[in-house]
Amino acid sequence: MKKITVQYGVDSITKQVEGGFTFGDLQDSDAIKAALGFGDNTKALVEGIEQDRRTVIPDGATVRLETAANTKA
Amino acid sequence: MEHTEIIIRDNGTLTERIIRERDLSAEGDVLEAMTADVTRTIRHAMPIPGWGMAHANVGLTDTIWSVPIDRIPLKARFRVINGVLVPMFASMTDLEMPMVWQAPKDVRLVFVVRTEVSEGCVVVGGNWLFAFNNDNNGYRLPLPNLHDECTICTGQFESSYASAQAGVSASLEQFNQSKWNSDLMTTVAESQKFFRFRPGNETFTTLPIEAADWTTLCAKVSTAILDRAIL
Numbered sequence: 001m002k003k004i005t006v007q008y009g010v011d012s013i014t015k016q017v018e019g020g021f022t023f024g025d026l027q028d029s030d031a032i033k034a035a036l037g038f039g040d041n042t043k044a045l046v047e048g049i050e051q052d053r054r055t056v057i058p059d060g061a062t063v064r065l066e067t068a069a070n071t072k073a
Numbered sequence: 074m075e076h077t078e079i080i081i082r083d084n085g086t087l088t089e090r091i092i093r094e095r096d097l098s099a100e101g102d103v104l105e106a107m108t109a110d111v112t113r114t115i116r117h118a119m120p121i122p123g124w125g126m127a128h129a130n131v132g133l134t135d136t137i138w139s140v141p142i143d144r145i146p147l148k149a150r151f152r153v154i155n156g157v158l159v160p161m162f163a164s165m166t167d168l169e170m171p172m173v174w175q176a177p178k179d180v181r182l183v184f185v186v187r188t189e190v191s192e193g194c195v196v197v198g199g200n201w202l203f204a205f206n207n208d209n210n211g212y213r214l215p216l217p218n219l220h221d222e223c224t225i226c227t228g229q230f231e232s233s234y235a236s237a238q239a240g241v242s243a244s245l246e247q248f249n250q251s252k253w254n255s256d257l258m259t260t261v262a263e264s265q266k267f268f269r270f271r272p273g274n275e276t277f278t279t280l281p282i283e284a285a286d287w288t289t290l291c292a293k294v295s296t297a298i299l300d301r302a303i304l
Contacts, residue, residue, distance in 0.1 A: 008295045009211060009294070009299075038293065050277070066296050067292075068221065070221040
């Protein structure tokens with residue numbers, strides 16, 4: 001288990017997650033979505049750098065989620 | 074400048090330490106690199122006729138202008154349903170009307186413009202429309218022509234101006250004149266609970282939002298631009 005902090009807007013939560021928990025797992029997590037209010041279209045950043053969905057989140061990391069741009073329908 | 078110190082260590086050894094100091098000429102570059110992400114806020118930076126004051130968030134390469142607004146011009150197609158006038162953005166047959174929606178006090182709207190200076194001109198790099206609640210969380214309104222991160226789909230728009238004031242004013246004029254169509258529309262149901270008007274004999278009155286908490290009709294957003302918006 002490891003501890004991560006997730007920020008979305010002015011809200012943030014700290015959670016214990018499994019060792020192999022990735023940025024993609026975070027972006028798809030219904031529980032964290034419900035807690036922070038983000039949708040399906042996000043990108044994950046650590047210290048301002050966008051992270052690959054497949055990358056495992058390091059223990060103690062602070063992940064900032066941002067709303068990603070969509071394309072014109 | 075250089076000076077020498079003689080140190081007596083705990084074990085009795087004598088050690089000579091030479092300290093040399095010189096000023097480096099790279100302080101400008103170093104400071105610039107260290108402060109690349111630092112921005113400065115200037116409130117009431119300039120007036121925008123017809124809208125109010127613009128606040129500035131000045132970065133190294135761009136400026137984010139925030140104009141708090143209290144209304145949204147809605148040139149769109151509308152229909153009266155159960156005595157209430159509501160938008161029908163995707164309709165091709167309903168009447169097109171130039172309505173103005175007055176925002177309630179707890180819906181804090183900010184029109185945002187990003188500018189950069191290029192070749193002596195101020196270049197508008199985008200327009201955004203954010204709604205903030207009283208907890209300072211930002212939301213995307215249930216409107217078409219807004220991307221998920223609240224960029225406004227402006228269509229054809231001249232991007233180069235002689236001044237930032239001209240660029241921000243032109244952006245708001247485009248916002249004022251544009252028609253809202255069904256591009257980027259998800260569902261009209263939230264829009265029709267949000268943007269409601271009561272038809273009178275000669276005027277239309279903005280009705281309260283049909284939800285106990287208006288944010289339930291919107292999508293919460295978090296972006297770098299939103300973080301630089303000033304209420």
